[in-house]
Amino acid sequence: MSDELFxxxxxxxxxxxxxxxLATLAHATDRPVTVIIADNGxxxxxxxxxxxxxxxxxxxxxxxxxxxxxxxxxxxxEYGLTSSTDFFIVANxxxxxxxxxxxxxxxxxxxWPQAGSLGPLIRDPDGAIYPSARHQPSIIRGGMHAVVAPVWPSNPWTAAYRQDRAEPSERTVGWLSGSCLLLRTAAFAQIDGFNERYFMYMEDVDLGxxxxTAGWQNVYVPSAEVLHAKGHATGRDPARNLAAHHVSTYTFLADRYPKWWQAPLRWAFRTALGARASLVVRRSRRKSRQS
Incomplete structure (x- = not known):
């Protein structure tokens, strides 16, 4: 691994x-670091x-x-990272x-020489561990989490999907939070990077x-820790962002079940996610008005 890290x-x-x-990067590594700020306006x-x-x-x-x-x-x-370095970091x-x-x-x-992505333990501002290392959302586990979680947060499908009851340990997982990832450039290049059909949300699930599928691993590394303030883009319009999350979730699930005979399943996904989106958006707007 080269000394310079992007x-x-x-x-x-x-x-x-x-x-x-930028200030806390000095605590994270002794390597020389170049930070590329990809600014979206x-x-x-x-x-x-x-x-x-x-x-x-x-x-x-x-x-x-x-x-x-x-x-x-x-x-x-723009910076030719896939040809100039073995690894790079993506972080919010x-x-x-x-x-x-x-x-x-x-x-x-x-x-982990087959690790395509590696992610740290992520803490919320209150110190709680965020469930950043999860299974892939299967029809039952992911579907029940999507539909039931707003009215029954402690349901077993959500706990299984989020691996809430698993002790932090270095292990392979289905996907890692895109808020902080170390990515192997060879793996990133092989799958052509992030899927650009996702504007926001689920791009990390899709990446994992x-x-x-391409033969790489997603590895959770809880010995490394970061704090995620979650105050950048998501907090400005919570209702809009919740709706966008459900659109991305449908895109992900529909892509995994694309055959004509799976159309009833896609219809069920769309209906259930639409109902959930309506519920959580109304709840978010009510909280915003109350505050």
Missing amino acids: VVTVTYSPGPHLERF STDGAPEEAVERHPNARLFRTGGNLGYGTAVNRAVA PDVQWGPHSIDLLCEAAQR DRLE
Whole structure:
């Protein structure tokens, strides 16, 4: 593994999160790091200020709000990462890096030569462990989670899908949260990067699934820790983002069951996800009005 490491982060008016992201990188690794800020049309000046304050930061303007995965793909192509480095990191700008977190991910990559992606343990701002390492959403497990979770959060299908009851351990999983990933460039190039049909949400689930299909592994590395503030793009319009999540979920499931005789299954997915989206969006808007 070469000493220099590239970190790609996608911004859309990230505010103070980006400064904390860049400042805490010093705790994460002793390697020289180049940060590529793939900006999707920020208007708050934060990416420009970051480049002025941090000599290792590079600003790449994508030309519009292209979505997360597409912006990453554009930055990787612009800087030729798949031909110049063995690994690179993709992370949200509202991530704060834990001590040696990047070094620990890189060390794990040497232990897992077939790992296409590696992800750390992610903590919420309150210190709770976020379930960032999950199974792939099967028809039963994923479907029941999608439909039942809003009214029965502790249901067994959600617990199984999210691996809520599994102790943190270094292991292979179905997919890892795209908020922080170490990616092997050979694997990323083999599957042509992120699927650009996903504007936001589920692009990480799709990535993990396609990596496994191509013979690579997704490896959870809980010895590496980061904090995810979750305050970048998702908090601005919760109802809109919840609706977008359900659209992406349908896209993912429909892609996995594309045959003509599976049309009733796709119809069931669409109906159930539409009902769930309506429920959670109404609930989100009611909470927004109350607050």
